[in-house]
Amino acid sequence: MNLEEISKLKPGDIIKLKKEHPCGTNRWELIRIGMDVKIKCIECQNYISLSRKNFNKSYKKTLERRPDN
Template identity: 40%
Template sequence: MPMKLEVGDKVELKKQHPCGNHIFEILRTGADFRIRCVKCDRQVWIDRPTLEKRIKKVIEK
């Protein structure tokens, strides 16, 4: 069962971004997700199974 993730949710990932931040905002959902680093505003495309494995917790709905 896929996680209930929506556009605008902020998630903390287990692996940090090269800028040192763990917090990402979800910009697009579906089979592939587009997430944005809250610190440096870099956007990353990532597939759903990989993202769900890397999420530590959902911070903000």
């Protein structure tokens, strides 16, 4: 787990978690970051919320960064 990389995440980034979703994909869009983290599955569009602690344990890497405006 790279806390420095996690601290740079912004809503709209596409991330990869250690375990894949039951639909078979491992790509998630970051929707909200705070005390909890809300992410959306890219494949089936389902939303899940994770505690910050569980998100930090599950996070693997950033696949795409949201373009800065």
